[in-house]
Structures are given as structure tokens and as C-alpha cells.
Amino acid sequence: MPELPEVEAARRGIAEQLTGRAVTGLELYRPRLVQAAPGLSLDLLPGRRLLEVGRQGKYLWLVFEPLAAVVHLKLTGQLVARGDAIPGFAAGHPVPPYDAPLPHKSTALRLDFEPDIQLYLTDVRHFARVWLLPADDLMRYVEQLILGPDLLSPDFTFEAFRQRLERRRSGRLKPTLLDQSVVAGIGNIYADESLWQARLHPEQVVGTLSENDLVRLYEGIKETMRLAVPMGGARILHGKAVPPVGEFPFVHGREGQPCPRCGTTIVKLQVNGRGTYLCPRCQPAPVSWPRGTVATGRLAARE
DNA sequence: AACTACTCCTGGAGGC
């Protein structure tokens, strides 16, 4: 499921291999993929040059004067570029296989670039979306998404992270990390990985974190990104880690396997309805704040 | 404020 590292892999591929090239044609296989501002459509693209590609969190955008396309791959989106003139790249959900013949039944869009380059957007579950808007409105559009600092940007400082968490003192850790208005880019896999790095339990209440916990969490997120971004993300298939990926991801999708740090069996639980993997020894449940205590205390105090 | 439930979707896995 594409999170920041997968979307960043797509951004880099597009930036390096497609920027400056003109669109020569396209085919929209699944019209519901695209939501266009009034008066805009993909048909305006042929003849336009790709000027710029950007990303914040899991949102990716391509700027073609006078319009911009904002892309979100959601759970199972995938971008694949092919052509004799470029090395090609693939990023996003690894199903169907990146090297499958294209187009196939999950292909939603093909964009052609000069000279004879194809960029395919594929999505088996049809959740991915492309928004078309005037290029002049792009930054306003991104602002109204209300995203927190991007994990790879200089804005993601320890102080900024601490301040964002400060506003969510009563929330639990994992749902807070998944909230894109807190920080932009973490999804279910890297939330688990970051918490494992930081040795923190996903259900710990944010307001109970010590300064040391906060530092470990910040560093755990950075370390997780440091590992995941160069490989273009974790390869997860149906909730299971796909070999060969070395040891990464360390806990997500590895229920029943030994923790790479201490050998304790990794367990799976549900947090806010999300499958959550952790090492019960490295990430002990916060006994001083058992689940429910905080809410009960707050309710009691209100009366 | 923060949680739950629901929606959008499909294909793979597991049960029988």
C-alpha cells in the first residue's frame, strides 16, 4: 500500500525521466479515476510539457501549464513508465507485477510522452484518484488538504513534531501517526515500523510520552524513512511482507515470526480497526495507562 | 476531541 517511500519513488522516477517531455497522447480506461475542475479534462494534455513534479505526504502532483494533476494512489495504485528512451520505473503497490504486460484489466490510465514513452496508472481496487485543476490553483488545493509536514522535508523538525503531538495529547499513538494533518506520509506499514524502532506501544496515549520517548519516536520515523525510501518502499502483498526484502519491514506483516531485535514472537492486534504488528517485549503495553483509564478520568473530571 | 462505522473496491485466502 503506497505510503511516502513508494510515492517518493514515483516522484523521483517522473522527475528524472519525464520532466520536460511533452504529452503526445493518452487513454483513459477508467473514467472514474479522474475528477476535473470545471472546464478541464485530460484531453487538454496532449501537446503540453511536464514542467514540474511535486509531492507532499502521499499526494503527488504533475504540473503541465496551464493545468495540474494531483494523484493519490490510495491502497493499491501503481505507476509504471516504459519506453526505449528511458530506463523506466515502477512504484506503488506491487500487484499486479510491475512487469506484467500493459495495459491489463486494472489499468486506469495511460499517458504517452515523447518519444514513445508510456506512463501507466494501475489500481486493482479502484480507489486511486487523479484531480485535474488549474495550475494556478495547485498550491491552494494542496493547502486545503491540511497536511502536516512531509517526513522528508526540512519542515519535519523535532520541534514541529513535538508541537503537532502536543495538540493530540489524549489520542493514542498509532491513530495519531496515521493522521495526515499531524505528519504527512505515514501509513499502516510505516506506523508499525516507526513504533517498533522507537520501542513504543501503538496504543500508548500521546500525552504520556516522556521527552525520551518523543525523541525515540522522531528518530524511529526518520530511521524508518531512511531504510524505506531508497528501496522505493516495503513490498507488502496481502498484508504479508514479500521476500526478498532483507529484514525490512521488521514487524509489519510478520505475525508469528521472531522480532529481529530480541527474538520474541511478533503479534498482531487491531488498533482503530487497523491490523497492527508489534513485538510485545520491545513494545510493552503501557501498564500505567491501561486502555480506558484516560477517558474515564476525563469523564469523571467533567462532572 | 476522539473514536467508531461506513463508503469506495477487488482479488486472494481459507473453509467446506
Added chain:
DNA sequence: TGCCTCCAGGAGTAGT
């Protein structure tokens, strides 16, 4: 082999 049900989840929204 084949049918059936369940499950995975990013983000938006509505309800509690």
C-alpha cells in the same frame, strides 16, 4: 475444482 465468505485498508464523512 468450485463456491462462499472474509479480509486488507487511505481518506472522507457522519454519527456517538
